[in-house]
Amino acid sequence: MRNLKVTAGRDQLGDFAPQFAELNDDVLFGQVWSRDSELSHRDRSLITLTALMASGILDESLSFHLQNAKKNGVGKNEIVEVLTHLAFYVGWPRAWAVFRMAKEIWNE
Structure with a gap:
């Protein structure tokens, strides 16, 4: 996410919810x-993935953050270990769903 200007809020909700879009972007x-300098992009990616998975948010926002985790240096072996560890805390079915997404992203 370094040097990446995010405009998803404005692109998707700018006309409908401009303040939310501004806060997001x-x-x-x-x-x-x-x-x-406070927390690396890699670590922020792992925290965000954990929060989304734990919340049961298994849609395109999770896919977006999986792709960013890869861009931010999270390797295949690391994501496998993270998802395996999380499976015991957030549920096996969620882990299966996220593994399917991660497999596509890390096999690109």
Whole structure:
């Protein structure tokens, strides 16, 4: 996510929910994700993936963050270990769903 200007909020919700879009693009991705001296992008990716998986959010937002985790240096063996570990805490079916997504992304 380094040097990446995120515009998903404005692209998808700008007309409908402009303040939410601004907070998403400018605050969450513009300010929070840019603080890499406090927490690396790699670590932020792992935390975000864990939160999404634990919340049962298994849609395109999880896929987006899996792709970013890969871009941020999370390797195949690491994502396998993370998902295996999480399976015991968040549920086996969720792990299966995320493994399917991760397999596609890390096999690209």
